Structure formats: structure tokens, C-alpha cells
Amino acid sequence: MTKDTEKRKSDRILEKIRNRKEKNKSTEAEEEKNELVIFRLAEDYYAFFGSDINEILPYESVTFVPGCPEYITGIINVRGDIESVLDLHRLMGLSPAEPTKQSRIIIGSKGEIRSGILVDSVEDVISVSMSSVKRPIATLDKRIKDFSIGGETIYEEKYVSILDIEKIFEKMQE
């Protein structure tokens, strides 16, 4: 049937299968993973990329600064550095909420800009592959769309809109 030097059909098939498996393995290894800081605003879940977040602080008293737009709650002193604190509720046009024990101030930075961002709670920090980030539903609220990276993921069976900290800072400087 075939020469001895030629591989048997079954061997060739097996080799192909193995190669495919190896290729899949390396693709998985190369697939970009990102950390997400998942937080809650009212009843909804949102996230920032972990690479944009410096630290997460428990809520502390914020010094009011007059003359600022209402979405700048004020300033805090973080080990000698003065940071502004943004209220995402107000910035995104959600109903204002009083801080609670669960409230957190996420310190984020992008380029030269660094600021605290007040959220209702931080739920988790997870690692996700970018392939699991899907395009948001078409009916996503425009107020959220304006600050979204254009993707969302699922956390504990809930949709999580991934927000772009740069878009938030840009909005502040408009």
C-alpha cells in the first residue's frame, strides 16, 4: 500500500490533531488577560481596568471645595498628597447617594491625571481574558456608553460595564 518511509494516514491525522492542540495551547497562553476592579453604583455593576487603578481606600471625610462642578465632591489627603474625589453618580446622571460603610474611594490615574473616584462598593478584583469582553447591548444607556470602553463582561451572572477612566477624566476637563 505505502512505502515504509511514508507516514501512515492515522499517524498523520494524530500529528495534525496534536499540532492543533499545541497551537490552541499557545494561543490561550498568548491571550491577553486583564485585571478588572469590579464596583457597584446603585444596583448596577461596573469595572475599571486594574492597570488604571493605584489603590482602593475606605471612605473618609472629603473636604468640600467651593467653585467646583457638583460631580467633584472635594479633596482628600492621601499620605500627604491631595487628591480630588469624583462622584460617579452625579457624573453619570444617576440619583445622588449618601456614602455608607461600604463606600470606597478608588484612586485611578491615566497619564498626568490622578483622582479619587467615589463608588458605592468594590465587589471584587478579577482577571479576565479580553476575548470574554463582549460588545455592550445596543440599548445600553447613553450616559454609560459615554464612559464605556465599548465592552462588558459577566460577573456573578450580572452584566458589568467596563468604564474608561481616561474618558471620565476627559469629561472633567471639557
Next chain:
Amino acid sequence: MKSGNNVPDEIRILTFCIADTCFGADMEEIGGMLPGDRAADREYEIFFFHEKISFAGKHITYRAPMILLLNDSERRRGICVDQPADMNIVIPIDSIRPLPPLITSLSSSFPLWGVTEVNKQTVLLIDIFKLMDYGR
């Protein structure tokens, strides 16, 4: 006390609080003080502090109003604040922190310019001359 380039090593401030926020003004900008009941005095151009900068709808009351007269040779004007808490507090320049960029980028004429701490309380440093020209 001056160092090179005419930048002082320290400033002396007067502090006062309005709506639970404490402010500090450079004593060099203040030429005198008048009791609050002289606010209607026509000899001076006088504004209440909250008329010059927005307190985001907060209700502002002055328990013991006092008018700070500007050290201004050209115009006789003053700003009405609540009773000064302290005067002549020495603040080393090194202890002053700038306001965060998201706040300073709001306006080039923003009258608040720095943050310091007095008796463990955050004090916002205000340029009274800039405040007088600041539009709400």
C-alpha cells in the same frame, strides 16, 4: 523672611470657616478688618464670600461676619467672611500642597491655589484678589 527669586520660605495666614470648609488667606493681602455690620458701608465695595464662589446650593450663614479689607491702593474693597478663627499662622511653603489637576484645570483664574493643614484640619488657601475678580 525671603529666599532667592523673591519666593518666601513661609507665609502668614488668617483662617476662617464657611459652611464647614476652612480657608486661609495670606495676611499680606489684608489691609484691615471691619465688623460685619459695616457690610452696607458705601465707602467700600463689599461682597459676601459666597457671592463670589459657588457653594453648590449649600445654605450659607455667617454667625459672626467680619469684613476683610483688601490691601489694595487702587480700590477700597472688602470681602465678608465668618469670624476669623486664627491670625498670623505661619505656614512653611514646603507644607503647602497644590490642588489636584482636575480642580486647577477648571479655570485659570480659580482663586483657590493650595492646601495646607492647621491643627490637623485641612485649610484651602485662597487668593482674595483673584476671588474678588472671580465670576460665579
